[in-house]
Amino acid sequence: xxxxxxxxxxxxxxxxxxxxxxxxxxxxxxxxxxxxxxxxxxxxxxxxxxxxxxxxxxxxxxxxxxxxxxxxxxxxxxxxxxxxxxxxxxxxxxxxxxxxxxxxxxxxxxxxxxxxxxxxxxxxxxxxxxxxxxxxxxxxxxxxxxxxxxxxxxxxxxxxxxxxxxxxxxxxxxxxxxxxxxxxxxxxxxxxxxxxxxxxxxxxxxxxxxxxxxxxxxxxxxxxxxxxxxxxxxxxxxxxxxxxxxxxxxxxxxxxxxxxxxxxxxxxxxxxxxxxxxxxxxxxxxxxxxxxxxxxxxxxxxxxxxxxxxxxxxxxxxxxxxxxxxxxxxxxxxxxxxxxxxxxxxxxx
Amino acid sequence: xxxxxxxxxxxxxxxxxxxxxxxxxxxxxxxxxxxxxxxxxxxxxxxxxxxxxxxxxxxxxxxxxxxxxxxxxxxxxxxxxxxxxxxxxxxxxxxxxxxxxxxxxxxxxxxxxxxxxxxxxxxxxxxxxxxxxxxxxxxxxxxxxxxxxxxxxxxxxxxxxxxxxxxxxxxxxxxxxxxxxxxxxxxxxxxxxxxxxxxxxxxxxxxxxxxxxxxxxxxxxxxxxxxxxxxxxxxxxxxxxxxxxxxxxxxxxxxxxxxxxxxxxxxxxxxxxxxxxxxxxxxxxxxxxxxxxxxxxxxxxxxxxxxxxxxxxxxxxxxxxxxxxxxxxxxxxxxxxxxxxxxxxxxxxxxxxxxxxxxxxxxxxxxxxxxxxxxxxxxxxxxxxxxxxxxxxxxxxxxxxxxxxxxxxxxxxxxxxxxxxxxxxxxxxxxxxxxxxxxxxxxxxxxxxxxxxxxxxxxxxxxxxxxxxxxxxxxxxxxxx
Ligand SMILES: Cc1ncc(C[n+]2csc(CCOP(=O)(O)OP(=O)(O)O)c2C)c(N)n1
Ligand code: SF4
Ligand SMILES: [Mg+2]
Numbered sequence: 033x034x035x036x037x038x039x040x041x042x043x044x045x046x047x048x049x050x051x052x053x054x055x056x057x058x059x060x061x062x063x064x065x066x067x068x069x070x071x072x073x074x075x076x077x078x079x080x081x082x083x084x085x086x087x088x089x090x091x092x093x094x095x096x097x098x099x100x101x102x103x104x105x106x107x108x109x110x111x112x113x114x115x116x117x118x119x120x121x122x123x124x125x126x127x128x129x130x131x132x133x134x135x136x137x138x139x140x141x142x143x144x145x146x147x148x149x150x151x152x153x154x155x156x157x158x159x160x161x162x163x164x165x166x167x168x169x170x171x172x173x174x175x176x177x178x179x180x181x182x183x184x185x186x187x188x189x190x191x192x193x194x195x196x197x198x199x200x201x202x203x204x205x206x207x208x209x210x211x212x213x214x215x216x217x218x219x220x221x222x223x224x225x226x227x228x229x230x231x232x233x234x235x236x237x238x239x240x241x242x243x244x245x246x247x248x249x250x251x252x253x254x255x256x257x258x259x260x261x262x263x264x265x266x267x268x269x270x271x272x273x274x275x276x277x278x279x280x281x282x283x284x285x286x287x288x289x290x291x292x293x294x295x296x297x298x299x300x301x302x303x304x305x306x307x308x309x310x311x312x313x314x315x316x317x318x319x320x321x322x323x324x325x326x327x328x329x330x331x332x333x334x335x336x337x338x339x340x341x342x343x344x345x346x347x348x349x350x351x352x353x354x355x356x357x358x359x360x361x362x363x364x365x366x367x368x369x370x371x372x373x374x375x376x377x378x379x380x381x
Numbered sequence: 382x383x384x385x386x387x388x389x390x391x392x393x394x395x396x397x398x399x400x401x402x403x404x405x406x407x408x409x410x411x412x413x414x415x416x417x418x419x420x421x422x423x424x425x426x427x428x429x430x431x432x433x434x435x436x437x438x439x440x441x442x443x444x445x446x447x448x449x450x451x452x453x454x455x456x457x458x459x460x461x462x463x464x465x466x467x468x469x470x471x472x473x474x475x476x477x478x479x480x481x482x483x484x485x486x487x488x489x490x491x492x493x494x495x496x497x498x499x500x501x502x503x504x505x506x507x508x509x510x511x512x513x514x515x516x517x518x519x520x521x522x523x524x525x526x527x528x529x530x531x532x533x534x535x536x537x538x539x540x541x542x543x544x545x546x547x548x549x550x551x552x553x554x555x556x557x558x559x560x561x562x563x564x565x566x567x568x569x570x571x572x573x574x575x576x577x578x579x580x581x582x583x584x585x586x587x588x589x590x591x592x593x594x595x596x597x598x599x600x601x602x603x604x605x606x607x608x609x610x611x612x613x614x615x616x617x618x619x620x621x622x623x624x625x626x627x628x629x630x631x632x633x634x635x636x637x638x639x640x641x642x643x644x645x646x647x648x649x650x651x652x653x654x655x656x657x658x659x660x661x662x663x664x665x666x667x668x669x670x671x672x673x674x675x676x677x678x679x680x681x682x683x684x685x686x687x688x689x690x691x692x693x694x695x696x697x698x699x700x701x702x703x704x705x706x707x708x709x710x711x712x713x714x715x716x717x718x719x720x721x722x723x724x725x726x727x728x729x730x731x732x733x734x735x736x737x738x739x740x741x742x743x744x745x746x747x748x749x750x751x752x753x754x755x756x757x758x759x760x761x762x763x764x765x766x767x768x769x770x771x772x773x774x775x776x777x778x779x780x781x782x783x784x785x786x787x788x789x790x791x792x793x794x795x796x797x798x799x800x801x802x803x804x805x806x807x808x809x810x811x812x813x814x815x816x817x818x819x820x821x822x823x824x825x826x827x828x829x830x831x832x833x834x835x836x837x838x839x840x841x842x843x844x845x846x847x848x849x850x851x852x853x854x855x856x857x858x859x860x861x862x
Contacts, residue, residue, distance in 0.1 A: 034662040037704045037713065037833070046659045054650065055473065077658045079651050081473045085466065086499035093463035093496070097439075097470020100457045103648070105470070123460050207742050208700065208715040210707045216655040227471060229478035231434040233455030234394070241446060241458055243401040286742070293740030367745035 035210035040178040040200065041066035043211050044134055045074055047179030048106055051186040052217040053132070054080030055105035057094035059087055059113060062146040063202040064136035067108040088113040092120030092133070099129040100238040102226025104186050108134035110202075111152050112143065115160065121195055122161030125255070126240030130189035130223075132182065133167075134198045136205035137336075139363045147363020148202030150285060153340035156199050157313045164252050166259045168196040168266060169313040171284040175209035181311070183214070190221070192262055199313060201336060203286040203365070259315075268311035269320060273299060277306030279375060280324055282345050283334040284310050286365065291334060293368035298375055305375060313341070318348035325352040332356040332378060334371060336364075387417060392424035392433050393451050400450045409447055413613025415570045415603025416445050416512060419579070423481070423510065424452065426584045430591065436479045437471055439464040441493070443485030444518040444605075462493020465500035468507045476645040479590055480507045487517045490526040490550050497556075501596050504561030506643065508586045509598040511552060514605035515624060522608040526550040529627055534608070549627055553600045557633040563595040565634040569602035569625060571617045578630070585637070593642040602628055682737065683821055684744040686761055688718075688729035689753030689774075694808035697834065698751070699730035701812055702822075705830040706734040709822045714742035727756060734821060749819070751811055753777060753794070772815050774807060790818050790855060797850050806847035813851020824852060 038046070044067050048056070056071035068084065075082040081098075085091035091107045098105035109117060114135045124131055137152045139145040154160070157169050168188045170181040178200065185196035227236055242248040270288075273295050274280060281291045288309040298305040308324060310317050325331075330353050333342035342357045349355050358374050360366050387393045387408060397405045410417045427433050433454055440448040442461035449456035455478075459467040464482040472480045482500075489497050489511050497509065516534055517523040523536040527549045531540040541549075553567040564586060568579040579601060586597040602624050604616035611619060656663065685702065689695045696717050703715040711734040718729040731744040750765045752758045753774045765771060767786045776795035792814045798807035816822050827848060831841050 035707060036662050037700070037707050037715070046661065049659060050655060052650070052652065054648070055470070057470065074659055078655060079649065081648075083469070083473065086495055089463070090466040090469075090496050090499065093460065093466035094470035094473075096459060096463075097457065097467035097472075098474050099470075100467070101471045101474035103474050103650075119460055120463070127458075203716060203742065206717055208703060209739075209742075210713060213656065213659070213661045216652045218652045220650060227437055227455040227457065227475075229435045229437060229455060229475040233434065233437070234453040237399070237449055237456045237458070239449065239456070239458035289739075290741040290743065292738070296740060365743055367743070368741050369745065 035212050037208055038175055038211050039066055039206060039208050040172070040175040041136065041205045042070045043175045043179040044108065044182045044198065045070035046213055047182035048132065048186070049074055049078045049080070050179075050214060050216040051104065051183040052220045053104040053106050053186060054078060055095070055098040055103055056080070056082045057085050057091040057098070057105070057107050059085050059091050059109065061110045061113045063138055063148070063205050064108050064110040064113070064134065066205070067134060067136070088116035089120065092117040092124070095131050096120060096124055096127070096129060099124070099131040100127075100227050102223040102228065104132075104190075104220065106132040106134065108136070110136045110138045111140050111149070114152055114155060118155065118161035121167070122163050122165060123240050124195045125165035125167070126163060127238050128193040129195065129238070130193050132185045132189055132196050132198065134182070135200070137199065137201045139361070145363050146202065148286060148365065149336045149361060149363065150201055150287065151337040151340065151361070152199065153313065153335070153337060156197050157316070157344075165255060166194070166262070166314055168192060168194060168262060169199050170197065170268070171199050171311060171313050172204055173285050173288045173309070174204070175207060176211050178204065179211050179213060188266060190223075192258055194258065199285070201285045263315040266312055267315050267317050267320070269317040270309045270311060272307040272309070274306035274308055274324065276304055278304040278329045279306075279379065280328050280331050281305065281307045281334060281371070281375070282310070282321070282331055282341070283307070284313060284341065287334050287336060290366060290368055290371060294371035294375065297368055297372045303375070303379065310341070316344045316348070318344065321345060321348035322350065322352075325349045328353065330354045330356060330378065332358060332375060334358045334366065336360055387421055387424070387451055390421065390424035390428055392427045392453055394453050397450045400447070408451060410444065411607045413604055413606040413616055414444070415514060415601065415605070418570050418576070419510065419512065419601055419603065420448065420451060422580050422583045426580075426587050427454070430587060432479050432587070432591065435477065436481065437475070439468045439471075439480065439482045441484055441488050442519070443488045445483055445485065445512065446519070448483055462488050462491070463496055464488070465493065465496045465505070465507070465509070469500055469503070469505050472505060472507055474648055476506070477647050479587065482507055482509045484509065484511055485518065486511070486513045486515065486525040486527040490552055501556050501562050501598065502559050504563070504595045506590055506593055506595050506645070508590045509596075510583070510586070511598055511600045512603045513552070513600050513628065514603045514608065515549070516605050516608040518605045518608045522610075527552075527628075529623055551628060553598070553628075553633045556598060561596055562598060562634055563636045563640055564589050564597035565600075566632045567600040567602070567628060567630050569620050569630055570604065571620050575630070589637055593645045594637055594640045595643070600628070682735040683733070683749060683819075684747050685732040685734070685749040685751065686729060686744050686747040687732065687751040688727065688757035688761055691726045691728045693728070693753050694805060695728040695753065696730050698808040698812055699732045701809070701827070701830065701834045702732050702734070702815075704834045705822045705827040706732070708830050709826045711735060712737065712739050714739045716742050727754075729757065749815065751815060753807065753811065755780070758782065770818065772811060772818065774811065776807070790814060790858070792851065792854050794851065797854065798847055801843065801846055801850065803843060806844055809844045809847035810851040810854070813848035814855040815851075817852040817855035824848065
């Protein structure tokens with residue numbers, strides 16, 4: 033299968049369509065706009081629907097409507113737009129609707145800028161909306177994974193009847209790399225619970241309201257049981273030179289790419305440094321990190337944020353080893369050399 | 382209590398199993414509430430039209446959020462104000478269905494104002510029943526956008542004042558100014574004569590959707606005795622006396638006779654020929670995967686920064702390099718100038734060509750710097766690796782690089798391009814010079830790749846010429862030396 037040189041954002045759309053998604057509702061925002069633009073171009077060619085909504089609030093609710101009808105549907109945005117979607121995402125989780133949200137993170141808070149950041153970790157991984165819900169969050173670090181993890185997100189969303197998120201930074205969205213596109217999903221399973229516009233609809237209800245505290249508690253317990261299952265089964269990560277490492281770098285998205293280079297540089301200098309890269313940010317690979325904590329001396333979490341993922345690393349390590357933190361913000365991105373220097377400082381100390 | 386039972390319309394569940402109240406026979410609406418009556422009129426119309434099995438009811442937040450207790454149809458409950466967006470989503474999935482957005486005045490005219498406005502303006506083929514009771518019933522009687530001047534509510538304890546709260550919103554009038562809506566009428570649930578008009582309006586609105594004619598909205602002035610703190614009788618009188626004065630009844634828009642019905646094609650999932658539809662290369666490329674010539678003097682891993690003015694085709698030069706690099710069998714990455722870099726009309730991009738997996742796609746210490754204006758040379762010269770290469774356009778950069786520990790190749794790319802008749806192919810002249818100087822990619826591979834990054838077919842031969850000229854120029858320097 034030949035490879036195609038393509039932007040991460042465009043690979044998302046092709047991946048989505050190959051995964052059987054035919055409904056896209058969005059609102060333009062840099063650095064995610066190529067997703068809406070590619071969807072506007074390709075969705076109709078694939079027999080699907082693209083609609084530019086009046087806002088991110090509208091687009092997530094349009095996805096709510098489409099997903100209620102049992103089809104694979106999606107929306108995409110960047111940080112400020114994701115903030116607006118949070119109410120809708122909470123409703124989707126409450127009503128147990130499978131759908132995919134793509135977030136191409138940019139600088140914040142407020143309008144911030146359009147440069148890459150990773151400061152939406154908390155609002156996506158910890159739940160930016162109200163209520164006791166979790167999102168399945170996948171973090172690609174290449175154009176290939178923008179396609180592959182978008183496809184996986186649709187599978188997970190259906191499997192868990194829950195929104196799934198592809199959380200990428202502006203660089204991963206804007207970057208062009210060769211992608212091998214897989215074969216399309218040929219047939220989608222019917223979702224008996226979904227609205228079908230047929231005679232059995234009288235037994236179907238899409239809703240997140242439940243007045244009775246007892247029943248709402250039951251519903252919450254049901255959601256938590258589902259999330260517990262996902263925590264068992266959906267942890268994904270990648271490691272590089274981690275086996276004999278004394279210090280483990282932890283980072284996701286574009287940062288993990290910089291960390292590969294840093295590990296190579298440091299290994300070339302004879303330093304035993306490795307990389308742990310969470311691919312599923314939720315469920316977070318906490319058991320694996322706890323395991324690593326038994327053998328390594330220390331961790332260094334690197335993020336384009338004020339330190340959001342590092343909290344999860346610290347929870348996993350649970351005080352067993354020092355967890356250091358290095359960050360850039362506002363669209364600044366560390367070079368591999370910058371990371372290497374910081375690692376050497378830690379190792380000397 | 383007589384109107385608490387919805388009666389035996391087939392469109393209602395026999396027993397309201399979903400109701401949270403103990404008595405599953407009666408509705409949750411207060412005595413004298415307009416919602417129940419409107420429910421009945423809608424249900425009867427659905428029955429009479431025989432559309433129950435394909436009707437989907439959207440109930441957002443408000444007293445009617447529990448409409449799904451009663452209507453024996455496909456029910457979707459959703460967020461406050463968002464019913465028109467949700468309706469849009471499901472209607473696009475099932476264009477042949479009948480979608481009803483049932484909204485209160487807080488829901489439609491306040492929090493969801495833009496959603497309904499835009500759905501109306503798109504002419505969504507849905508039916509909106511808008512219950513104007515001049516108050517927030519569900520939350521205990523606060524002001525609505527439709528609350529009358531002087532009307533006391535819990536949040537206008539001294540009466541609504543136009544100075545503080547503005548005037549009550551006339552939704553039917555406002556929406557009639559839009560082009561797309563097909564049918565808009567305001568009716569009132571008061572005496573039998575008016576109620577009969579509501580019945581007719583409900584039917585007409587549903588019929589409009591059934592005939593695929595487009596968007597309709599029926600504004601229903603409706604009693605909220607609890608919120609208004611009145612008896613049922615007083616409430617109906619108040620509609621007739623106070624509300625109708627500000628909200629005149631009547632048809633505000635009716636294009637049902639003139640519009641052409643659209644085609645409501647059922648969505649059918651189809652995954653045939655998807656790779657072709659998505660412009661995913663089939664197999665042509667595989668045969669083109671030619672290795673680069675072995676004599677590359679840049680090494681295994683070329684990290685390249687390309688920079689210049691916006692409009693010089695800087696990004697395209699990078700894409701071309703990455704595309705050809707990929708086809709030459711390299712791992713490649715390309716990242717455009719983006720974020721803090723994207724100021725003052727300058728453009729740059731980072732390209733990696735490597736035999737190994739590419740770590741950071743961001744180039745901090747380039748092996749090769751290609752620059753097409755002076756500010757870019759000044760900006761990036763210092764970060765080039767010792768032993769690296771700077772390729773610069775001497776037509777625009779009138780000084781040589783300072784660095785003595787790197788090689789430099791100056792080429793009048795813009796002048797050469799001008800001679801070819803189009804200064805915009807200077808970027809390709811630069812590309813030609815680069816591949817000649819470094820042998821990093823065979824020129825045949827670059828020519829092969831041209832159609833993949835030059836989208837306009839008629840420009841391919843010009844770009845090819847430009848690359849040839851760049852190669853010629855670089856080769857001539859070598860032979861002189
Ligand atoms: C985002 C959000 N804000 C506020 C509320 C609280 N709330 C519930 S119903 C309602 C007003 C409903 O009024 P209206 O739409 O006029 O319906 P009515 O009850 O009068 O029929 C409000 C403010 C909510 N559920 N969600
Ligand atoms: S509060 Fe008003 S709108 Fe709500 S049910 Fe009672 S009368 Fe009807
Ligand atoms: Mg109201």
